[in-house]
Amino acid sequence: MPQLGERQQDRYIRHLVLPGVGKDGLERLRSSSVLIVGAGGLGSPCAFYLAAVGVGRIGLLDSDRVDLSNLNRQILHDTCRLGIPKALSGMETLNRFNPDVRVISIIERIRPENAIKLLTGFDIVLDCTDNFAAKFLLNDACVQCRKPLVHAGVSEYGGQVMTVLPGQGPCYRCVFSEPPPDGAVPLPAEAGILGAVPGVIGTLQATEAIKFLLGLGDLLVGRLLVYDALKMTFREVPISRDPDCAACGGNPNIRLPSASTPE
DSSP: OOOOOHHHHHHTHHHHTSTTTHHHHHHHHHTOEEEEEOOSTTHHHHHHHHHHHTOSEEEEEOOOBOOGGGTTTOTTOOGGGTTSBHHHHHHHHHHHHOTTSEEEEEOOOOOTTTHHHHHTTOSEEEEOOSSHHHHHHHHHHHHHTTOOEEEEEEEBTEEEEEEEOTTTSOOHHHHOOSOOOTTTSOOHHHHOBOTHHHHHHHHHHHHHHHHHHHTOSOOOTTEEEEEETTTTEEEEEEOOOOTTOTTTSSSOOOOOOOTTSOO
């Protein structure tokens, strides 16, 4: 990989002088890759900050199109992009924001048949989805292929974040063993969401990913960080690995088709 040019050094100067990052850290980020699943409220701040720090390759996976109701929180998109696939809109935004970064637009819906294949080739996955089926599927796929995952969820005036390092700590199913019954928990589209909340939570996801890629600090492994915007508080819930977890326990019973298995 070519060395940082003068213009790039100017762009990343605050990180060049930052202890724990520096030139070696920037080169490490430039050679890294992140898959963001969901280019909406959570994916928008994730994508911006990962592009800003100079992550070399960012995948944006989303099958939806930009809708006017998205724009109070999904800052990757704007009014001129209504009807455009979110993955494509996000790619165009990030290409202008930082041309150093290679952005891959993936206009697909993640399914059990393609999950492992879509994760292949990325160093870490960010769960920026807005439904339980996708969250459980992402967790199971990442555990199966031992891919680090940063989970997040938001609703109304709050949100939560945790990091899953398969084999080193609990997974999402250790906390929530099964998806809730349909209709038991309202989705953000039904319950509403304060637009700034995904900005807070998505930024925390990006921070976790950057820390992982650089090998810095303590990740949210075995810890669920819960945010309440109305009280402006964070609380930490300790999480233990469930030995009987269907995904990461001693006898897992969830297996997805491998990347080499024909669909």
